[in-house]
Amino acid sequence: MPSDMPQPTFVLVRPQMGENIGAAARAMWNFGLDRMRLVAPRDGWPNPKSVAMASGAGRLLDEAVLVERTVDAVADCSFVFATTARQRGMTKPVVTPERAMEMAREKIARGEKVAVLFGPERAGLENDDIALANAIISVPVNPEFPSLNLGQCVLLTGYEWRRQTVEIAAEVTEMAGTDWASAIEMDKLALHYEERLDEAGFFFPDTKAQGMKRNLRNMWSRMPMTRADVQMMHGILRQIVRWKDRAE
The missing domain is CATH 3.40.1280.10 (SPOUT methyltransferase, trefoil knot domain)
Structure with a gap:
């Protein structure tokens, strides 16, 4: 029927x-x-x-x-x-x-x-x-x-x-077992990169350092990152530092 x-x-x-x-x-x-x-x-x-x-x-x-x-x-x-x-x-x-x-x-x-x-x-x-x-x-x-x-x-x-x-969402994102990164997680990621880049002399000259850090944080804020993404970015930077230390 x-x-x-x-x-x-x-x-x-x-x-x-x-x-x-x-x-x-x-x-x-x-x-x-x-x-x-x-x-x-x-x-x-x-x-x-x-x-x-x-x-x-x-x-x-x-x-x-x-x-x-x-x-x-x-x-x-x-x-x-x-x-x-x-x-x-x-x-x-x-x-x-x-x-x-x-x-x-x-x-x-x-x-x-x-x-x-x-x-x-x-x-x-x-x-x-x-x-x-x-x-x-x-x-x-x-x-x-x-x-x-x-x-x-x-x-x-x-x-x-x-x-x-039927209510149909025009766009959805499959999260694949993770969640969106929180503001504090993004802040810690930004700090991690700022510290390592500062050690590498990236923020030069000093008169432009603050603006460069602001631009970097603005870049992170534009990226819709998950917690898994944040963990991976931390891991990438740690591995780069380890590789540099071994090379020395």
């Missing part, structure tokens, strides 16, 4: 190749979507080639709803999006995938049922299919090469749905 998670239904209209149906299922499941409807697949249904391509998302194929007409696939939906890259001469809102899935989230939260139509690989949705839609999803692709594979289009739309429903 499909999950209870509120979500839009993805409708593949007259898909041609079983492999592309499988790729669409895999893309849907990547982003937690599991409500697929198929309108008159060209090569019949079920299709063993779709199972091989689904790669672990076969449950979606087993539970896919098969219908003969597009209107039957969206009969229980109150809002329908149609994906197309071509101008169709129809007066409809045209939205990006991001905006479409934002709208879908708002409508589904109010208890509405939402569907997204994806057309066959060769020519996309027909005008009669698009006439059933309330809005058009248009991907801002290269106008000289606007064609998207069925699986790609499903993947892109599924990704935008996921962004609307």
Whole structure:
């Protein structure tokens, strides 16, 4: 059975190749979507080639709803999006995938049922299919090469749905078993280097020494260092001093 998670239904209209149906299922499941409807697949249904391509998302194929007409696939939906890259001469809102899935989230939260139509690989949705839609999803692709594979289009739309429903950090840092260095640890590192560099005569002439030390500390403060980094920098300096002492 499909999950209870509120979500839009993805409708593949007259898909041609079983492999592309499988790729669409895999893309849907990547982003937690599991409500697929198929309108008159060209090569019949079920299709063993779709199972091989689904790669672990076969449950979606087993539970896919098969219908003969597009209107039957969206009969229980109150809002329908149609994906197309071509101008169709129809007066409809045209939205990006991001905006479409934002709208879908708002409508589904109010208890509405939402569907997204994806057309066959060769020519996309027909005008009669698009006439059933309330809005058009248009991907801002290269106008000289606007064609998207069925699986790609499903993947892109599924990704935008996921962004609307899951809190996703734009950037994270994997700490690999360590923590960020504290201010006192950075201060001790700076002092260690200042002492050794002072012994080596680096801070010359005396009139510039204070400014050079300040610049060095400023450099350390700009570096987002972990405790492991600080320990390594201490170790490097200690080893350099030991090597120098042995050489003498």
